[in-house]
Amino acid sequence: MTYRLSHLGALESEAIHIIREVVAEFERPALLFSGGKDSAVLLHVAAKACWPQKIPFPVIHVDTGHNFPEVIAYRDSQVAERGIRLVVGSVQEDIDRGAIVEQPVPGATRNRLQTYTLLRVLEEGGYDAVFGGGRRDEEKARAKERIFSLRDEFGQWDPRAQRPELWNLYNTRHRPGEHFRVFPLSNWTELDIWQYIESEEIPLPAIYFAHRREVFRRSGMLLATGPFTVPREGLAEEAPFMATVRYRTVGDMTCTAAVESSAASPREIIGETAATRVSERGASRADDRVSEASMEDRKREGYF
């Protein structure tokens, strides 16, 4: 035996170690589950970390009300198969009872509103450690975030007051009311995620793979025509057309764009990812385009 782990084996082993540290040292962990590929991988690794037990903590889904139906169906099937508890935080309910106010624009994104609902659900559940599928390669602000990232009692992140994080010795100490966001996939890249999905045969929502769909172009991105994203009347450049597309991330339908692609399997997606010249967030997330520092701002406020 060579006693060597492949890079995926090393990343998986690290993630399992992190998850087990949380289960051992926290009282009320939970896992943020969007139905996206990163959270699918996270859930898969969590199941391995806890085996032969079932995952002993709930998964939290913040439902913007603008989700792809395929993603909701996927979420429900995963939860049922694995026998885990699902906690849904509904942005729509928070809007209906006046806790948050939606911008009075048709099809306005609810991406930023999610933060309120997320923090409310975390506070109500008293969760002290919340797993997220965030990766450091996604965005520059994330490149500096710790694996165990402390949030104050208002759910805020202070990038300048982060604790040093050394070896694999995670400092989990916190005051009542504070919680940790824990990112076991911090060191994974998009390519690692796809390679792992392929080798572990992890099921994903169908929208990740090439399919025909009616889309239109806005600000250089391809958006699906649907109840929340309607091409503006009379704008020639927003004329809808049919295309073969897939999604690289699954977020709010109002701000998640498709990419033209014929990749119908993880293997084909790996081929495209290895050759791609536009980053995952740049290609498909309108919410990151507001300013160069937009992710940092949202993270400080308590975003995922």
Added chain:
Amino acid sequence: MELLRFATAGSVDDGKSTLIGRLLYDSKQVFEDQLEAVERTSVARGDEYVNLALLTDGLRAEREQGITIDVAYRYFATPKRKFIIADTPGHTQHTRNMVTGCSTADLVVLLVDARVGPTEQTRRHATVASLLGIRHLVLCINKMDLVDWDKRRFEEIETEFDEFATRLEVHDLTCIPMSALQGDNVVDRSAEMKWYDGPSLLRHLEEVHISSDRNLIDFRFPVQRVVRPISSSELHDFRGYAGQVASGVVAVGDEVVVLPSGFRSTVEAIETPAGPTAEAFASQSVLIRLTDELDISRGDMLVRPSNKPTVGQDLSAMVCWMSESPLRPGARLSVKHTTRWSKVVVGELNYRLDVNTLHRDSAATELSLNDLGRVSLRSQLPLFYDAYRLNRATGSFVLVDEASNATVGAGLFLHPGAVPGGGH
């Protein structure tokens, strides 16, 4: 494909961010939209060229001040290896970041400006890397374009640094002449320096032999969790010990001893994420089952009867202090070592290490932020540890302030029984 983790260090002006930007860019890890954002910012700042350093300066405060304030992690891959870079700031106040970056690294890349040569900071970073058990050091002598690609200048710096490094524990030193700005010897061999017959930096990173760096001799298994799924009836007899193998190798049928109880048992089964296995090795996360039902809890350790770590409460360690308020004898702290938490009280401060001169100042009465020094500690619970230089996983610990919960120190165990002031 193998994973190589390395840390980069250098002064603000040595061109470190440019080098990393160049590695990412030339290995095609920088995407068009990221490059466009950098181009826009470069133009807005009035830079004369596309400032690749902007690819890595992540937080807004850094972009405004033009310095890197914290460890940032970068990722790239070639067909041969996947790389994780811990990009540590070169600012003098941030030794703690260098320690942090080195703690998970296999190799350290140090940058010096060919016009200036090694500085105090170069020596400090090399010392920290050596203390942190880094076996492979790469000295990138950058900005060779500004010294007319002069071979003699390169050799001067190489000799000067080599003399310093002989006082450290550096097993493998490689010096590479380079121009990060122009890309010479970063990914491709330089056309300007035909006299250099070594590899480019990327080639070296792809080929440096790291798999022998791991400790595959001393089996240590800190128990993370005891797994007993009592709720499901078909598994009610199941009892397993979850953890990551810290070092060494373990096989089904091996006799093990549990620390601290001293109970002995035999490995009945080993479960990995990929299924059952006959043998597990360092860095694998596994679940171990024993033939006997023993009282084992988190923080205990499985080892071999014939190869045990030191078990003790009176500890001697090198500490890097990371807090604004200084460390003084008598301080009470928490320690996290492997999967075990304990309380400790600081006994003596034996000396403060001057990382520039390697001088040991035994008159020191406290350790300030970014200081390194040797201290004695008394632990409430026994710890099961090895000297850091022999075993990174069982030789390292962090210190936590009990009032603020902040991580205030990082520590390395020295040889047990080592004489204060003697070799470490």
